[in-house]
Every structure is written in C-alpha cells, then in structure tokens.
Amino acid sequence: MPSTRDSRDFWLLAILALLVLATGIGLRDPWPADEPRFVLVAKQMWESGDWWFPHRGQELYSDKPPLFFWLLGASYALVRNWTVAFLLPSLLAALGTLWLTFDLGRRLWSRRAGLWAAAAVLCAFQFAYQAKRAQIDPTVVFFITLAFYGLGRHLLLGPHWRWFWAGCFAAGLGVISKGVGFLALLALLPYAWMRWRDWQGLSAPAPRGAGRWALGAVAFLVAIGLWLGPMLWMALSDGDPAHRAYVDDLLFRQTATRYADAWHHTQPAWYFARVVAVSWLPFSLLLPWLFKPWREAWRMRDARVWLPLATFVLVVLFFSMSAGKRDMYILPALPMLALAAAPFLDGLLERRGVRRALFTLALLLGLGLLAAGVAALAGEPRFELKLEAGRGMPAGQDGVWWALAAMGAAITGAALWLQPRRAVALVAAMTAVLWCGWGLAIAPQLDGESSSRDLMREVRALAGPGTEVGLVAWREQNLLQARGPTMEFGFKRTPVQQWNAGVAWASQAPGTRVLFVREVDALADCLQRAGARHVGVANRRTWSLVRPDAVPADCHRLPESADSQKEAAAAQAEG
Structure with a gap:
C-alpha cells in the first residue's frame, strides 16, 4: 500500500501535469513549422475520406507515415473543433x-x-x-x-x-x-x-x-x-x-x-x-x-x-x-x-548543492523574464523591435511584455519565498507559471500572426467575399486558414512555376480572381510593376495581392531562376 505522503505526491504530480500540459488548449490555432502542415493533411483526409494517401493541397504528402494524422482525425471526430482537436493527441x-x-x-x-x-x-x-x-x-x-x-x-x-x-x-x-x-x-x-x-x-x-x-x-x-x-x-x-x-x-x-x-x-x-x-x-x-x-x-x-x-x-x-x-x-x-x-x-534532492543549483536556475529565469518584460515596457530594446518586426506586431502592443514581466515576478517571488531548502516546490511552481503563462497569456496574443489567421482574414476582406484567391509560394498555414473560394498550384513547385500557373488561371476570369503572393526575389520585379497591394507580414514573410489584369505581358511566363529553385528547396527543407 502506498504511504499517505506518496499518495498525496502522486495526486499533486498528476494535477501539475494536467495543469502544465492542458492549459491553453483551444486558445490558439496551429503554428508553423509543423502544426499547420499536419492539421491541413488531417483536415483534407477528413473532408476527402482518403485515409491512406495523405495530401497537402493537391499534392500527395509523403514525408511522414499517417498514424498521427489518423489520431488528429479521431480527435476531430470526438470534439468537432480543430482548434481543440489538434492538440489532444x-x-x-x-x-x-x-x-x-x-x-x-x-x-x-x-x-x-x-x-x-x-x-x-x-x-x-x-x-x-x-x-x-x-x-x-x-x-x-x-x-x-x-x-x-x-x-x-x-x-x-x-x-x-x-x-x-x-x-x-x-x-x-x-x-x-x-x-x-x-x-x-x-x-x-x-x-x-x-x-x-x-x-x-x-x-x-x-x-x-x-x-x-x-x-x-x-x-x-x-x-x-x-x-x-x-x-x-x-x-x-x-x-x-x-x-x-x-x-x-x-x-x-x-x-x-x-x-x-x-x-x-x-x-x-x-x-x-x-x-x-x-x-x-x-x-x-x-x-x-x-x-x-x-x-x-x-x-x-x-x-x-x-x-x-x-x-x-x-x-x-x-x-x-x-x-x-x-x-x-x-x-x-x-x-x-x-x-x-x-x-x-x-x-x-536532499543535497545542498543540488537544491542551490535548482534555486539559482529558477531565480535567474524569473529575473530574466522580469527584466525582459520591464525593459520592453519602459523602452524599445532591440529584442522587442526584432520580435515586433518578425511577428508583424503593431508597435505599442504591450500585452506580451506585461505577461512576461508578471511571469518573471511570480517565479522570482516564489524563489525568494521558498529558498533553496524547498527547491522541489520551487521547480514545480516555476514549471506551472512558465507553461500556464505561455498557454493563457502569451500564445493567444501571438496567435493571430503566428497562425496566419489575421493575414488570411485580411486577404478575404480585400479580395471580396466571392472572389477566388489563388495562392502563390504559399505555406500550409495560408491554405489551412484560407476563407472563401481558394485555389493553389502545388506546394513543391518553385515560386516561378506557381506564379506562371497562377497568372494563367487568374487571367481566365480577371474580374473574379486574384493572386495572393509571397514576396520572393524571383518575383520581386513583376510584383512591383504589377502594382501589387501589400497585405501584411506573417511568419516573417511578406505578402501581396495582385490583380491579373495588372500583370505585365512579359511577366505572364517567367523563366525558371536560381532564386526560385532556392526558395523551393528551402520550403522542402522546412517540410
């Protein structure tokens, strides 16, 4: 029979595990690099009924065996909400x-x-x-x-x-x-x-x-x-x-x-x-x-x-x-x-040196988070500007930094209160604060940009409700978060190949079709001359909308380039 202490510790550990791992489920959508890809594959399996040959868009996805995608589909069958289901497995x-x-x-x-x-x-x-x-x-x-x-x-x-x-x-x-x-x-x-x-x-x-x-x-x-x-x-x-x-x-x-x-x-x-x-x-x-x-x-x-x-x-x-x-x-x-x-x-864990090492880690982490949060709230340090630029965050959006400062203060306070002699309790508190703060306060604030949800909403608002949007040099999160009628021209194809196919497709119905294009070097000149409309930045990439009737004639059929092949290779490496 387990002792009373062991039984209590078991339940405390079980509660801590559930708190740390489950907090935040349902509060964010899939993020790159892998999550949108896997959820897109599982979603297409569910919608098509083809559970044996996974697809990413119109192409077969052969990078991984399918068991995980089946588990994602089973989770969706249980809760019928991808925002919740994708994290359950x-x-x-x-x-x-x-x-x-x-x-x-x-x-x-x-x-x-x-x-x-x-x-x-x-x-x-x-x-x-x-x-x-x-x-x-x-x-x-x-x-x-x-x-x-x-x-x-x-x-x-x-x-x-x-x-x-x-x-x-x-x-x-x-x-x-x-x-x-x-x-x-x-x-x-x-x-x-x-x-x-x-x-x-x-x-x-x-x-x-x-x-x-x-x-x-x-x-x-x-x-x-x-x-x-x-x-x-x-x-x-x-x-x-x-x-x-x-x-x-x-x-x-x-x-x-x-x-x-x-x-x-x-x-x-x-x-x-x-x-x-x-x-x-x-x-x-x-x-x-x-x-x-x-x-x-x-x-x-x-x-x-x-x-x-x-x-x-x-x-x-x-x-x-x-x-x-x-x-x-x-x-x-x-x-x-x-x-x-x-x-x-x-x-x-009874040894003084071990407890001191754990205490020092918690204290340094708490002070580091607190200092980062306070520095960003008080001014504009380089790391804040870099994060805002890379994430497409508007200047003055301080919720993330308030959360970091609060988390840092909580961990620092716990360290000063518990001291090295209660290092195990301190590690439990640090773990709970770190991952609950991430799930409840930080991830939801970054979600709109990280998942490309906000970007794809803006695309649909600019294109109009009935306009077909063709994706060029797209990422999985773009197709997953797309709203309304959407077309894509293959994921593994180079940006130039996708552009050529997209221009030909959009030109067939220029009044009701538009291209959503990632700005890459191989397409930069044509995007500029076509008067591409800047949509936004997401996942450290810049995106534009292009009307097919504005594309110059010499841009309808671009030759393949080294830049385009390099972009395709980078995309495959991420996959």
Missing part, C-alpha cells in the same frame, strides 16, 4: 508517457522513485514545450516509451512474454507514426551483452526458445503491416503513378536517404550534448551528481539502472551519426534517462 501522449515512466519506475524500485522519474520528465523544458504542440514527436515518444515499458516488464521484471510482444507491437506503431519508432528495440543490444556478462536484475530467460523471441519480430511487423500492407496493395494495384511515387519517396527517400544523406538541419556530432544540457533543464542540472551512483551501479552490474541508461546512450548515438539533427529527435530518450536516475533522485 499530444496531450494524451504526454500524459501516457508520464504514466508509463512512473509505473515502470515504481515496479523497478519504489513508488517514490517512479514519482521522481515522471517529475523529471515533466519538468524538462523540452518535454512540456513539445507536449503543447501538435507535432508527431510527443506521439512517437509515447510509443517508444510504451515499447521500452513492455521490454522492461519482460527483461527486468519478468519473464513476461505478453508484455515483450506488446512492446514490440508498440515499436511497430511508433514506426508508422514516425520512422524511428523502433528505437526502444535497441535495448535488446545491451540486454544481450548484460545477459552474457551475468548482470544482476535481468529476469527474462536467456535467449533460447527462439520461437517466443521471434514472435516479437512478428508483433513488430504486424503493427507496421496494419498500414503498410493495405497501402502497398492499393498503390501497386490501382495503376496510379502518383501512388507509386508516394511509396518510393516515403519508404526510401524520407527514411534511409534522410538519415544517411540528410539534406537539411545539418548539425555537428556533439549537437545533442547541448540539447540535453539546455533543453532538458532543470533535470539536466542533476546529471553531474548522478555520475557517481551510475558508476557504482556499473560496478554492481545493476541492469535496472544500466539497461535504460545504455538505451539512452544508443538513441543519442543513433541520431548523432546522421548529419541531419533537430533538437526534438532525442526526446524519446528522456524517459529512459529519468528511469536510470530514478532510484537516486530522492537522495540527490
């Missing part, structure tokens, strides 16, 4: 990840250790940030954590073959949400070595009886086959060359080629060390104090500590070997690191 996945981390930690060591492991995950900045976004990463983190949980129930707490098979099945579901969903299965490598070296804490039988182990591979492939089998059958039997190209791009270019010969987001090999150090604060502050107990656990050959820790290392190494890196790639390794730390956290 991430919320539920994050809560599920925390529960799995807690429960595995509880079973491996104690209920209190499980609570510390889940708390370490929740309070890491990157986890909360990603959980409050409609990206695929929170979902794939859940499936990878579920897979590791299943393996852990068998390899460390078993034998439990059903959990082993369930973990392999979850890894397969991770693959059809994002190709790297298999990462939890890397745990089998250190497990085999530890079994060979006769480590303590391994409960599963030695690797014999190959049939049961092989069923894990079957479960993994069955999960993938739930999507891949029907999709391949349809793509290869319907004779549509676009479907064949979709299969080739998704299964080869977007997986093996993307990893082995990345064409975007290139970073140095040590990049993820910086991600762990900064993005996983405040948990990462404890890492220097963990080296000693981890070294002792190595000496004792404790597989309960070193199986998750070794898997964490393998995940980081896997992504480090690819030139293409983004900070969220290693997020699935966070619960594994927290589980490896779990049995030591209770003791570490």
